[in-house]
Amino acid sequence: MNKIYFFIGSQDLYGDETLKQAEKNGRAIAEFLNDKLCDKCAVEAMPIVRNSKEAEAVSVKAVSDPACIGVIMWMHTFSPAKMWIKALQLLNKPMLHLHTQFNEKLPYDEIDMDFMNLNQSAHGDREFGFMCTRLGIKREVVAGYYKNDDVVAQIRRFAEVAGAVDFSKSLKVAMFGNNMRDVSVTDGDRVESEIKYGWNVNYYGIGDLYEIISKVSENEIDRKMYEYTNKYDMDTDNIAAVREQAKYEVAFEKFISEKDISAFTDTFEDLHGLNQLPGLAVQNMMAKGVGFGPEGDYKTSALSAVLFEMAKGRGGATGFTEDYTYDLTQNEELELAAHMLEVSPVFSSGKPKIQVHPLGIGGKSDPARLVFDGISGEGIAVSMVDMGNRFRLICAEITLVEQPKVMPKLPVARLMWKLKPDFKTGAAAWIYAGGAHHAVVSTALTTEDIRLFAKMTNTELVVIDEKTDLNALEQQLELLDIIAEKR
Numbered sequence: 145m146n147k148i149y150f151f152i153g154s155q156d157l158y159g160d161e162t163l164k165q166a167e168k169n170g171r172a173i174a175e176f177l178n179d180k181l182c183d184k185c186a187v188e189a190m191p192i193v194r195n196s197k198e199a200e201a202v203s204v205k206a207v208s209d210p211a212c213i214g215v216i217m218w219m220h221t222f223s224p225a226k227m228w229i230k231a232l233q234l235l236n237k238p239m240l241h242l243h244t245q246f247n248e249k250l251p252y253d254e255i256d257m258d259f260m261n262l263n264q265s266a267h268g269d270r271e272f273g274f275m276c277t278r279l280g281i282k283r284e285v286v287a288g289y290y291k292n293d294d295v296v297a298q299i300r301r302f303a304e305v306a307g308a309v310d311f312s313k314s315l316k317v318a319m320f321g322n323n324m325r326d327v328s329v330t331d332g333d334r335v336e337s338e339i340k341y342g343w344n345v346n347y348y349g350i351g352d353l354y355e356i357i358s359k360v361s362e363n364e365i366d367r368k369m370y371e372y373t374n375k376y377d378m379d380t381d382n383i384a385a386v387r388e389q390a391k392y393e394v395a396f397e398k399f400i401s402e403k404d405i406s407a408f409t410d411t412f413e414d415l416h417g418l419n420q421l422p423g424l425a426v427q428n429m430m431a432k433g434v435g436f437g438p439e440g441d442y443k444t445s446a447l448s449a450v451l452f453e454m455a456k457g458r459g460g461a462t463g464f465t466e467d468y469t470y471d472l473t474q475n476e477e478l479e480l481a482a483h484m485l486e487v488s489p490v491f492s493s494g495k496p497k498i499q500v501h502p503l504g505i506g507g508k509s510d511p512a513r514l515v516f517d518g519i520s521g522e523g524i525a526v527s528m529v530d531m532g533n534r535f536r537l538i539c540a541e542i543t544l545v546e547q548p549k550v551m552p553k554l555p556v557a558r559l560m561w562k563l564k565p566d567f568k569t570g571a572a573a574w575i576y577a578g579g580a581h582h583a584v585v586s587t588a589l590t591t592e593d594i595r596l597f598a599k600m601t602n603t604e605l606v607v608i609d610e611k612t613d614l615n616a617l618e619q620q621l622e623l624l625d626i627i628a629e630k631r
């Protein structure tokens with residue numbers, strides 16, 4: 145199980161009694177949080193830290209424990225922060241600085257200097273905060289009484305996002321075929337992606353997959369068909385086309401499990417040996433949390449796997465989709481998102497239908513796919529682009545809506561949403577920011593989750609929400625360019 149280490153900072157000045165009590169209080173907070181987060185991770189208190197050697201020791205322990213996904217810092221008593229320099233320089237795990245007290249209320253009648261010396265995080269946390277700022281350490285500062293629901297919720301978010309960052313660090317992505325020819329925004333620096341996010345992205349010839357496809361047995365296809373008919377409505381007589389997709393999925397699953405891969409891409413430009421573009425096969429895998437990006441979009445593929453991991457246990461839907469077309473009726477503008485085939489059935493408002501239709505692109509046989517109408521509710525669309533000298537995340541808040549009319553001739557799954565703060569601003573902002581035509585949409589995550597992920601991974605973030613003003617956004621983008629050039 146993932147672990148978060150709880151650090152209690154102090155010093156030698158106050159004597160054994162105070163130190164014992166400070167450690168005891170720290171352990172009590174750690175135990176309380178451990179109880180609250182037990183479904184996500186363990187919270188483990190470290191021995192109280194009195195000097196730089198002890199600070200270094202707990203830091204080394206956190207860094208070298210692969211189960212440790214992050215640390216919580218609490219300066220219960222005053223802890224002169226020069227003693228934290230080495231420890232902080234070593235620490236490479238996400239940090240939450242918990243600015244809290246063991247006591248909720250001041251004991252007005254009883255308060256004396258002993259109480260002051262024991263309960264002085266207002267003092268000690270400022271000293272520690274300065275050092276983190278001086279060292280340029282990105283961290284999440286959470287202030288408030290530790291038992292308050294909002295404080296616990298912020299710590300839970302930290303645990304979820306830190307867990308996703310940890311997952312990201314060992315994520316392997318397979319590209320079947322390369323990036324779609326001449327397409328820009330889906331391309332990127334794979335070496336930098338691995339340095340920054342840990343994504344190990346490798347190309348595989350479609351022949352490697354075809355080799356496995358050609359050996360899938362009728363029994364294996366039968367089992368996959370059983371899974372499909374349990375989950376979805378069979379809305380086609382062309383069972384052979386559906387079985388073809390079942391065969392692909394069995395092969396994909398074998399390939400990725402053998403190589404410990406959690407996300408993949410394919411491209412309709414490179415399907416040698418396959419009769420159909422993988423549609424239903426990919427859709428069914430996306431619903432299980434396997435990352436996917438079409439046309440060689442490895443960034444969206446990896447990001448979808450990471451965000452799916454972040455959203456685990458929250459409910460809601462998270463997956464890839466593509467900006468496709470609009471209803472531009474003035475003041476009622478809606479966006480329709482879909483793809484050639486590959487939209488995750490987690491977004492379905494009902495039971496998805498398996499249908500077989502021709503594909504107007506790629507020159508292959510008619511592929512089986514899941515067709516459905518999308519869910520409604522508040523959500524975010526997240527895109528990652530490579531700016532040449534850094535990556536940028538763009539997070540737009542959206543409202544998913546029911547489609548206003550049926551679309552009986554549209555042969556793909558679709559989602560519809562409204563942009564914020566309004567269509568003109570939201571769409572222009574996305575385009576100014578360089579956001580892709582591929583995004584990960586989530587009704588489980590919020591902008592706050594993406595903000596925290598960006599902070600933990602030191603990634604530039606552009607948010608488009610109710611407050612977005614185009615002039616301010618353009619200025620922000622210019623400043624971001626200047627900052628990036630200076631670095």
Ligand code: MN
Pocket residue numbers: 438439466483582
């Ligand atoms: Mn696309």
